[in-house]
Amino acid sequence: MNIRIEELTFEPMISYETIAQRTIEIGNTLAEKYKGNTPVFVGVLNGSFMFMADLVKQVPIPLHVAFMKLSSYHGGLATTRTITEDFNLKVDIQGRDVILVEDIVDTGNTLRYLVDKLKSLNPASITVCALLYKPDAMEHNIPELEYVGFEIENKFVVGYGLDYKELGRNYKDIYQLVK
Template sequence: MKVKVDDLEFEKMISFEAIEKRTAELGAILTEQYQDSLPVFLGVLNGCFVFMADLVKQVPVPCQIAFMKLSSYRGGLESTREIIEELDLKIDIAGRDVILVEDIVDTGNTLRYLVDKLRALKPKSIKVCALLYKPDAMEHEIPEMQYIGFEIENKFVVGYGLDYKEQGRNLKDIYQLVK
């Protein structure tokens, strides 16, 4: 099935059913690993909101939820490599276990920036839970990346929170750009 988002055409890559199944698996792992903690799930807006909502429903341990907003794409198909902080962290994470929830990790530039920023706030631990990971695009070593939903090819994707020109986030499935 193909969909049009703004001026581009996309084809289904990952079904909602597969996303649901993998999210439940990740939730079970996080539940086991953080059952004796009060972790902070820190979402990176806007893309993480769908995944994070579904993920935290799979983790029945006491937790807190917070958000930050960073941007580096600004409507295009490639990162501008300039990171802009649009919403800063509003809670104290010192001494806390932080689970950084990302929709997608490609070059790792934004994630490396964010992990370094959070480290300065002295949390007990930082682990990254990313729905999608593009290993062929990665430019940084990020040992904090511990939980990955799906490894995908280095293709532009939309749906399930991911966008193109702020559109397509509401699609249930994940779609890749048709070339």
């Protein structure tokens, strides 16, 4: 069933059941990789909040949770390429393994900025886990991007934390813009 947000129509793309299954798989892999450590999961707000919550529930090892808030879309359908930092990291990550949790990686501009910023804080390691990845939109080489839920076409999407004009985050499925 299609949904309407403001003037735009979106059609189903990825069901919550499919997202949940992939999140379990990623969580199991992360739990195995970081067994014996206490990693810091850093969610990038606002978009990652649903994925982050579901992901950490699947990682049954000691871990810390923190958030940062960055944006580059500012309500539109495309990135403005201007990165705004609204909420900085409030935990010391020096010498710690960091798993950066993103909702979506498209151009990679925000992610490159964020990885470089976190590296300056001297963590032991940084690994990026993104729910969605648009390889056709990518403009940067980001070797830290190790875990991807789903590779998708370069289409605008909403739901499961992703928004259009701050609306649509509450849908449990992911929807793509109907052209």
